[in-house]
Amino acid sequence: MTTTSGLxxxxxxxxxxFDVHVLETGRPLILCGVTVPHEQGLAGHSDADVGIHALCDAIYGALAEGDIGRHFPPSEMKWKDADSARFMxxxxxxxxxxGGILVNADVTLICEQPKITPHAPAMIARLAELLGVPVSRISxxxxxxxxxxxxxxxxxxxxQAAVSILVPLDHAEG
Structure with a gap:
């Protein structure tokens, strides 16, 4: 379907x-695609990047395409220790x-430590790179x-994450 202008x-x-993982000694802490110095990392089947996992679920939800587990089942060993950048x-x-356009993505990390603010610009840049959008669309x-x-x-x-995506009406139903 098009508008009268042909667009x-x-x-x-x-x-x-939304995603959550337990902290565990002996693993790197990866948040929104960035390794953050910390005495513990997140345990999980993949690299356990809760920021990327929540953002993937938000995107799949907006597209009515399930969740990250539907696309990358944790029961499949090929995803063991996988880099979540691949999921993103x-x-x-x-x-x-x-045919969609990511209008914006907003991620909130919930933790006492580490402090996220010093790492947020690198996280924003990494997510923008993985999504192929300007940093101005990522929070x-x-x-x-x-x-x-x-x-x-x-x-x-x-x-937790929220996204807004524009999709052509003729592709909105998948």
Missing amino acids: PSLVTRVGTG RHAAERIAAR VKATTTEKLGFTGRKEGIAA
């Missing part, structure tokens, strides 16, 4: 994602396959739970 009609699709690139490819920030719950006890890190 395709676009619909806005919004998605949200796949999510970007799914946007492109639908990465952090909050704490005021020492409440598992993140407050420094047992794990959580992330």
